Amino acid sequence: MKTRFTTDTKLESEIAYFENINLKIESGDIIDSFKLAFKTYGKLNADKTNAILVCHALTGDQYVAGNNPITGREGWWSRMVGPNKPIDTNKFFVICSNVLGGCAGSTGPKELQNGSDIAYGGNFPSITIKDMVKAQSLLIESLNIEKLFSVIGGSMGAMQALQWAIDFPDKILNIIHIAGALKHSAQNIAFHEVGRQAIMSDPIWKNGKYFENNEVPERGLSVARMIAHITYLSENAMHRKFGRKLQSRDIISFGFDADFQVESYLRYQGKSFVERFDANSYLYLTRAMDYFDHDETFRKNIEFSHNPNNHLKYLIVSFTSDWLFPTIESKMIVNQLNSLSREVSFLEIDTDKGHDSFLLEEPQLDDVIKGFLTNNFAKIDE
Amino acid sequence: MNKINSIRKDWSLIETLIAEDRKILDIGCGDGGLMEQLENNRNAITHGIELNRDLAANAIARGFNVVHGNAELDLSQYSNNSFDYVILSQTLQAMMKPKDILSELLRIGSKAIVSFPNFGHWKIRLQLLISGKMPVTESLPYTWYDTPNIHFFTIKDFLNLCNEMNIVIEKSIGLTSKGRQFDISESVTGVNFFTHEAIFLLSYKNYEPIKIKSSKKVFAKNSVIAN
Numbered sequence: 217m218k219t220r221f222t223t224d225t226k227l228e229s230e231i232a233y234f235e236n237i238n239l240k241i242e243s244g245d246i247i248d249s250f251k252l253a254f255k256t257y258g259k260l261n262a263d264k265t266n267a268i269l270v271c272h273a274l275t276g277d278q279y280v281a282g283n284n285p286i287t288g289r290e291g292w293w294s295r296m297v298g299p300n301k302p303i304d305t306n307k308f309f310v311i312c313s314n315v316l317g318g319c320a321g322s323t324g325p326k327e328l329q330n331g332s333d334i335a336y337g338g339n340f341p342s343i344t345i346k347d348m349v350k351a352q353s354l355l356i357e358s359l360n361i362e363k364l365f366s367v368i369g370g371s372m373g374a375m376q377a378l379q380w381a382i383d384f385p386d387k388i389l390n391i392i393h394i395a396g397a398l399k400h401s402a403q404n405i406a407f408h409e410v411g412r413q414a415i416m417s418d419p420i421w422k423n424g425k426y427f428e429n430n431e432v433p434e435r436g437l438s439v440a441r442m443i444a445h446i447t448y449l450s451e452n453a454m455h456r457k458f459g460r461k462l463q464s465r466d467i468i469s470f471g472f473d474a475d476f477q478v479e480s481y482l483r484y485q486g487k488s489f490v491e492r493f494d495a496n497s498y499l500y501l502t503r504a505m506d507y508f509d510h511d512e513t514f515r516k517n518i519e520f521s522h523n524p525n526n527h528l529k530y531l532i533v534s535f536t537s538d539w540l541f542p543t544i545e546s547k548m549i550v551n552q553l554n555s556l557s558r559e560v561s562f563l564e565i566d567t568d569k570g571h572d573s574f575l576l577e578e579p580q581l582d583d584v585i586k587g588f589l590t591n592n593f594a595k596i597d598e
Numbered sequence: 599m600n601k602i603n604s605i606r607k608d609w610s611l612i613e614t615l616i617a618e619d620r621k622i623l624d625i626g627c628g629d630g631g632l633m634e635q636l637e638n639n640r641n642a643i644t645h646g647i648e649l650n651r652d653l654a655a656n657a658i659a660r661g662f663n664v665v666h667g668n669a670e671l672d673l674s675q676y677s678n679n680s681f682d683y684v685i686l687s688q689t690l691q692a693m694m695k696p697k698d699i700l701s702e703l704l705r706i707g708s709k710a711i712v713s714f715p716n717f718g719h720w721k722i723r724l725q726l727l728i729s730g731k732m733p734v735t736e737s738l739p740y741t742w743y744d745t746p747n748i749h750f751f752t753i754k755d756f757l758n759l760c761n762e763m764n765i766v767i768e769k770s771i772g773l774t775s776k777g778r779q780f781d782i783s784e785s786v787t788g789v790n791f792f793t794h795e796a797i798f799l800l801s802y803k804n805y806e807p808i809k810i811k812s813s814k815k816v817f818a819k820n821s822v823i824a825n
Contacts, residue, residue: 531658550665551675557621559645561658562665566651580651584658591661 219358227321228285229253229278229314232355239350245341249330252355253321254278254313257297258305260361265596267361268303268589269352270312271369271376274444274501275493277320280312281305286320286492292575302586303368307593311359315376316351317343317500325424325496337496338424345372345508349379353387363387365596366589370394370574371541372501375508378549382510382517385525390592392531392585394574395538397545398552399509404540407447408502411440415495424496437495438486445485450537450570454478515552530560531588533581535573561588604737608687608713608797609635611771611779615711615799616640620682623647623706625669626689630657633664645681647672670694673702681707690714691747701763704802709768713797718752718790721775736775737795753782753790760800769799 220233232252239247255278260267270280272292277284279291281298297303297310314322317340325340356364367388369377374396381391400408418436420426426433446454458478462468465475474480510517518525530553534546543564553560565580567573574581609632616622619641624632627646636642646664648654654666665672669686670693684707686699691714693699703710715737716722725733732742740747751759753772760767770782772793782789782796 529663547667550667551672554665554675555677557645557677557680559663560665561663562667563655563658564651564666565655580655584655587659587661591659595661 219354221358224253224321226285227253228283229255229321231321232358234351234354234358237354239347239354241341241347241350242344243342247316247323247341250316250323250351251321251327252313252316252323252351253318254311254355255280255282256312257281257310258308260309264361265363265365266307266593267309267311267356267359267364268366268368269356269364269380270297270303270310271352271367271373272312272315273369273371273373274505275441275489275498276373277318278312278314278322279320280310295577296582296585302582303589304586308365308589311356313352313355315348315372315501317348317497317504319494319497322351324494325500326427326494335427337427340496340500342503342507343500344504345375345379346383348504349376349383352376352380353384356387363389365593366390366392368392368394368585369396371396371571372505374541375505378510378514381525381528381530382514382521384523385521385528386523389527389596390529390531390588392533392588393546393549394533394581395535395541395546395571396549397541398514398548399511399545400506401545404447405506407443407540408506411443412499412502414439414443415499418495421495424499426495432490433495434487434490437490437493437498438483440495440498441489441493442482442486445482447540448570448572450539450568452537452568453570456568457481511548514549515556518553518558519556526558528558529592530558531584532560532562533574533584534562534564535570535578536564536566537568538571538573540571604795605631605688607773607777608795611773611797612685612687612711612713613639615769615771615797616642616683621645621680623676623681623684625673625684625686625703627657627662627664629653630660630662630664632685632687633657633662634660670699673699673706676706678705679708683707683709683711685711687711687713688715691717691749691751693749696749696751697759697763700759700765700800704765704800708801710800711797712800713795714751714756715795716753716772716790716793717750718754719775719794720791723791753793753796756796756798760798764803765800766803767798768801771797773797 222231224231235249276292281291281294284291299306314320317324319326325336329336367377367380374393377391377393380388415436418433420431421433461477463474463477463480468475532546532550534543550562569576621643624646627648633644633646647667647669649668654664657664684703690696722733772780772782773795774792775794
């Protein structure tokens, strides 16, 4: 496999080009060439045993730590990844790539179709979590890394980590799976559908061809983000943060301004999201999550895998107030692994911060991730 | 003996019951202390379950395979005979359904190791006899209204239950309140009186294979799950 690497200075990101690779994806479509934007942190050791792949969630990107030039803010998991952080870049070589179908430099609906000057838009093929992981595996291969020490992710990132365990168990030693599930539930699909309908009913969306007039379906995309954002929090967290407090006023307006702080907050979330995320990408990636389903097949896949997977260690973490990916979903994974006597650890962390907890200050999450990585790495070093 | 010393003593006795290179499930594993000991001294592969969130988190952070969960609800997920030993140290008396737990231990494991404080110890009997109040001792240090120990039983009770469930006691170790160690099965008289804490190595009765003769082949089948 021939891969070309460049550095995109504007994106402050490495780009790997996979040309004429004819990647066959799950839908049956073939992507002849594609590129992945990625960042690395820390140094790969001489034996190449310290590489960790971090998989980002739905609206994440490759900027896991350091500066994100798109938002001008810190990377999305800066509190977790860095020197002396729980995923310690003094010790580990951390790779994070923008998923296939994303909009931060990897091939996706926003990018130009091969050999043309028109973006994919709605012509981009429907991709799945399996396809994203396949693309990541090609990246890891082209970086000449035979085995990843760990694959770590929360939410959609957790789906990718689980997919790694299923598809490429021989190329990894452990996974850390946070706030995920074997399947995307009916309720989750329902919320995604409302978000997609919001985008697609925005007149500017134009069947995904809004870029032709240099327009963005801002209204639709921001409403989609507002809905999704509610699902990432919890009732308690919202109450604690906002209650019924009013925004920049002492009395209610008897109108439809953002009277309440929670309204103002959601509007802000929607507005700032539009500036950094592509509406078509949002459609494709939510769809990829919806299609994720290992409910019936996971146990069989693990038990009868062609690739040896007995060595794999699993750390599964859930949060008490996460109603999008509730603990029961994590426990299903744990139960199935235990029924196969696999080396699995599981912790439900007590917090009221909802699904987003994995991105927020949760000391117990830091402790288990740090300890799990450090101790298991020490074991392979022996 | 104080609580910590008593647990350490318990662990070192449990260790003597375990062969090298075995796969072990420790129920109520705390922060992984016994698991660590058995990995280091017996080269064991260990798994644990712990109900307490903080202890489970500590054990995971220390690198052990520990599932944060409730043994009374979560044992069903393990397959038959998936461990060589299943250990339940000082916890049976706190279980809602001790009998079900016992049968689960021997379903999951070829052997089970169970340790518990003996409610038949003379000090406990004496306390109840003289004061007329529920006994509070070093090994059972709680008042009746806030004790996690909800099923009190004596060695005699335990032996009767094992007999009823066709469980074989392979080895048994008793400890007096002074920490003196003896073999429960060999010292019959008064054993229920002076045993402070008891540790049992259990398995199911290993029936002779039933041989079914046919004209062509001899089939052999164990009538119960046996190690």
